[in-house]
Amino acid sequence: MSHLVTAGFLPLLDSALLVAAREKGFAREEGVELLLVRENSWASIRDRLAVGHFNVAHMLAPMPIACNLGLTPLATRTIAPMALGLGGNAVTVSQTLWDEMRGNGAASDFEPRSAGEALAAIVTQRATQGLPLLRFAVVHPHSGHNYELRYWLAACGVDPDSDIEIVIVPPPLMADALGSQRIDGYCVGEPWNTAAVVKGVGRIATAKAAIWRSSPEKVLGVAADWAEANPETLTALLRALHRAAVWCGDPANHGELAAMLAGPAYVDRPADWLLPALSGTIRTGDGGEVTTRDFFLPHAKGATFPWKSHALWFYSQMVRWGQVAASARNEAIARDTYRPDLYRSALRELGVALPGANAKVEGALSAATPVGSAGASLVLGPDGFFDGVTFDPDEVSAYIERQKRLPRV
């Protein structure tokens, strides 16, 4: 018997696992009729999950945590039993700002330190000249985009709360907002950086994979009540998504995947816009190309494992930027939102390489490292933050304290 599962998604490259699970028949083979509904905002995804229109959804990785912490209206208890890949975002700036950044030493190859310090210099010059603050856009306050942009800028001496302005713009409208000079730059998932490149209005300055390699981006958000009432259907869905991830991760399928995502029901943009992120060779917007390792990982390096250390890092950033108070209770809520136990129990029988731990020290692996896993071999890393700082999920409070004391440059 086939079980109907309704999933909401936004038109982004990393809806790939859900789209492939449906279009390549992986869901049907697991007995799941997967209905995909495109939405216009994360708020709509959240609302429709809350009222039961959706059982599961393509979600920003921090979103289920924000829901459970009560930071958003109308939130229902939400769990994340699987991630939908690693990386996939970039930071794009206007051509004008990029020219200034070049003049202040920004490297052309997405290297975050020089680009961030160039921005810091520009921010200071603008303040001296009495010019308005630079305005950057992200897609949502509780998003990897917001946190990685802030992390990068703060580590380069820019206070994201007072030295620049951060606004919210929906992904498909980013390139136009940049083109019409309403914003100076943005951090968004693909293909919405490439959109600015194609339209000739922006230059990609750095990538999520360069700021924090192998970092979390989207998860499968699941209404907790539904998950508890339908454990077998959830297991079947996770298996289908795992098989979709394997398929998406095979370079031989990237052409077909790009064409599939380009369809009118999904991202609805040319396949050519989706290929750069899949290949890792990114058109920069000034005629060049930069090949970024692990730009977007749909499968390799445990890309779909819901690490509790990822959840805890997001929590640490929510505290850092004043979105939630630090407390043992809030930390536990964040940790319990991600459910590697459900991931393991769904995939164990498939002989999938599974990490032995639920959390890891983020940034600890400087090289590709085989890790102890059940059944098959799994290679993780290299991972890590561009500033070399590590995040130990057992020392969250200390990490939060250290970030408070970061010196202003």
Added chain:
Amino acid sequence: MKPAPLDVLVIDENRIRAAVIEEGLREAGYTDVTIIHDMAGIAARIATLEPDVIVIDLENPNRDMLENMFQLSRAVKRPIAMFVDRSDTASIEAAVEAGVSAYVVDGLRKERVKPILDMAISRFNAFSRMARELEDARTELESRKLVDRAKGILMKSRGLSEEEAYTLLRKTAMNQNRKISEIAQSLVTAAGLLGPEDAS
């Protein structure tokens, strides 16, 4: 003492629907109603207007931006809580079902806001129904035109009467388990490929 009248802001890029909501609000006695169709500069408008209640369509891609703005006291002087009342699940479901969302100034009593939300829900539903009926009527008209053209082609190319042409179309549709309009469409397309003068 009678409480001050509520300022209601309706944000909807669909002008007809916005007008339908506005009319409903005015009929219900809400006179301080502002309609915004254009999202450009919305933050400044909201800061100036300081509405008590904001009604917005669920499909608006800028809801994430608005919600973020409501949470930043810098942009909006009075903090705005989301939706009417989290405990009122029936209203929330009805609203999401109808495709409308509402944001309310924190501390405003539920009884004061509920009539506005209920009105918005019923008007949104009425608007969807109207749009659906209009779409159905359009489809109906289109298919009638198609059938007329198909009949014309058959009458001309096979020397049939109008009635005979229609009977043939209907019989073919029944045999193939398809709609008459689909058969007519195939015929018109085929005639267009074979001889443009017949399909014109």
